Amino acid sequence: MISLTSPVKTRAHGWPAAAKLAALCLATLGLFFIQNLWAHLAILVSVLALYAAPGWQFLRGGLAKLWMLWPFVLIVALFHLIDGSVIPGLVILLRLVSAVALANLVTMTTRLSDMISVVHWLAAPLRRFGIASRPLEIAIALVIRMTPVLLAKGRALGDAWRARSPRRANWRIILPFTLLALDDADQISDALRARGGLLSTEDT
């Protein structure tokens, strides 16, 4: 499965993921303490400059991901225009866009494998208390593998429906689909058990 990491390689791809995440937390927290309009404007311009630094393709990818915010921008803009409180409205909007842009920036510059290492590291305290983190890691791998498999099975069900009915598939198709998922779960858990179970390898 393709993750949302940008294919455009930037210097930030090499930075430690944990550090980027910690910096993101602090920056987002900081955004909510700043009330000054000009400060927010300066922040947004610098965030967009960060997007522009790796080149046109990276900037375009980043802006496309920010596009999902337009309904919220529209609502807030209309509300504050009618209300007459334009400055507070602008502060809310700039903060909103900057926060999402910064978070997307970390996602775009961090590889999936690095993110999974952070999850592994965060699960370390569990291991100290004798709770194995291996089931969590296997579960993550299973979801990544099974989502396209289930999607293909869902499409096949949809095709089967269309081959037999003049009408479009409706919600009834979810029952056989969920049954397929449950039966897959049975077979995968049998397969896992046959290979020695979840806790068979070294790091229990």
Next chain:
Amino acid sequence: MEKNVVLIALFAALIAVLGLIPKITLGFGVPITAQSLGVMLCGTVLGARRGTLAVLLFLVLVAIGLPLLSGGRGGLGVFVSPSAGFLVGWPFAAFVTGLIVEKWRNAPLTLVAGLASVIGGIVVMYAFGIAGLAYALDKTMLEATALVTAFIPGDALKAAIAGMLTAALAKARPASVLSRAA
């Protein structure tokens, strides 16, 4: 152990796939998809604890950058966007839904699972979603509520579907409906 972990993983995948079913966006950018049906099913089929874990697993995968949310959205940005409250509410929605199905056993499963989905998947989820919306857009709770009421009929329909599906699954694969096992 294996079966539990695999079921949790497959229901997380199920939420993802339900999000890829063709969707309609009714204004305000919160798209109507079957994804919240997936959250309801996690509760009604897997029960409170495992259902919550499945939803949390799904959210971890979204956070680490997989485009699993409806419309191919994902990454850390969605957790600071105005609709983040709904995502935060998902595990609680699955937990409450599952808890009701586990505890309330002296009524038909269709009815119990449907009502549990209404309470968990609508009341609980919208409480979180509206609070998040109000906070992010700096609006009152009432104003935020007005923005999302358009989505409630769709979710009520999904709750009814979740009820019927759960009852049908309990008939077809009783051993896999963990909320009613033992």
